[in-house]
Amino acid sequence: MQGYATGISNGFLSPNDIHRLENMDLIPAEKGGDDYYLNGGYVKLQDAGKQVTQPVSTPAQEKKAEPDKEGEEQQPEEKPENRKRGRNK
DSSP states (O other): OHHHHHHHHTTSOOHHHHHHHTTOOOOOGGGTTTOOOOOTTOOOGGGTTOOOOOOOOOHHHHOOOOBOTTSOBOOOOOOGGGSOOOOOO
16 A cells, blocks of 8 residues: 555556456546646645645635625725746746
């Protein structure tokens, strides 16, 4: 099992590669069975912080706009950290 975990986290085995070795039913490709993954924990110090990911939304952020006292819908406030960011090239 440890070897399989190493193969998955280092990107040289897919989940279905392991399923084939163990004579198990395959995972459909659309569910990630043929995907290869890498553990993103190894980053050069000089590259730390270069990759920007979208923050996970919270239930409060997903809350629908509610009518205010005058019956107008209020738009959720867009915070700078929630805006999509472009890639640095």
